[in-house]
Amino acid sequence: MSGPDALTRSVLADQVKERLLEGILDGSYPPDSRIVETAVAKEFGTSQAPVREALRGLEALGLIAITPFRGARVRRLDTEELLEAYVVRSTIEVLGARLAMANLTEADVSALLAIGEDMHRAADAGDGRALAIMDASLHEKIMQVSGNRTLLRVWRSLEPLSRTYITLLGPHSDPRWTCSLHDPILEAVGRRDAEAVVRAIETHFDEVRERLAGHLAEVAEQQVHGAESQATGTS
Missing domain, CATH: 1.10.10.10 (Winged helix-like DNA-binding domain superfamily/Winged helix DNA-binding domain)
Structure with a gap:
């Protein structure tokens, strides 16, 4: 057709x-x-x-x-697969940030900072859904400014997978914590400090990965204990 x-x-x-x-x-x-x-x-x-x-x-x-x-x-995502996606996405975003900082205009800085302000408003309101949208918008804007279309396509293929951590954390997520992870990135962008942006992005993904791994470990432990309790109760 x-x-x-x-x-x-x-x-x-x-x-x-x-x-x-x-x-x-x-x-x-x-x-x-x-x-x-x-x-x-x-x-x-x-x-x-x-x-x-x-x-x-x-x-x-x-x-x-x-x-x-x-x-x-x-699909019921494998924990390791999800965490691996964060490792790859971190590497991609570090490269994207380095390229973006070389292309950054005043309009780009203003747009990124405006997204950051929207994130804070969403976090203060406890609106996790709006925050997730703004979160994705911020990262995508940096990738767009990189000017590398292939990198952007690869990023977009991973973003939905890594975004599932928001769903997995569910009520355990803290909008203000999520929002605060982006403040160092935006502060470095405002200073046009490329190396600080890279460090902030690496720290961002390390902290998210650590928090997600901890949460998934807790869920797995609860499931084991629940199964043991059920087996004991029916024996």
């Missing part, structure tokens, strides 16, 4: 993919849950073709698994 029909389907597929991605990240589609193609098409008022394309896109991101005759299921 080519022409306007193909373009329309592609646009619809992108819209469906974003909606499904939001559902996965906010827990509407929990791990191991099915995503039924016909049900999604009915919900969004579209044909199954763009839904099928959207699901393939989510599979490429590693967020769902599609198997013959069983359809699509949300």
Whole structure:
């Protein structure tokens, strides 16, 4: 298929993919849950073709698994896989920051600082969803300013995966803590100090990785204790 029909389907597929991605990240589609193609098409008022394309896109991101005759299921992400994504994303963002600092204009600085102010407002209001959006916007803006389109594409392929930590931490997350992680980055940007920006980004990802690893370890321990208690109670 080519022409306007193909373009329309592609646009619809992108819209469906974003909606499904939001559902996965906010827990509407929990791990191991099915995503039924016909049900999604009915919900969004579209044909199954763009839904099928959207699901393939989510599979490429590693967020769902599609198997013959069983359809699509949300993947239960492996802890190590998720933490590995942060290592790779940190490396990519350090490179992106170095390139961005060489291209930085006054307008870019103002835009980044404005996102930081929006993050503080969201954190003060306890609005985790708005904060997550601003968080992603800040990191993406730095990658855009780098001017390297290939780097930006690779970053975008990892960002949804690493963003799942917000969902995994759930009620245990602290909006002010999340917001404060970005202050050193923005302060260094304001000073146009490239090395300070790099150090701040590395520290940012180290702290997030450490917090996520600790939380996942606690969850695993609780699950073990719960299973042991259940076994004891039924024996």
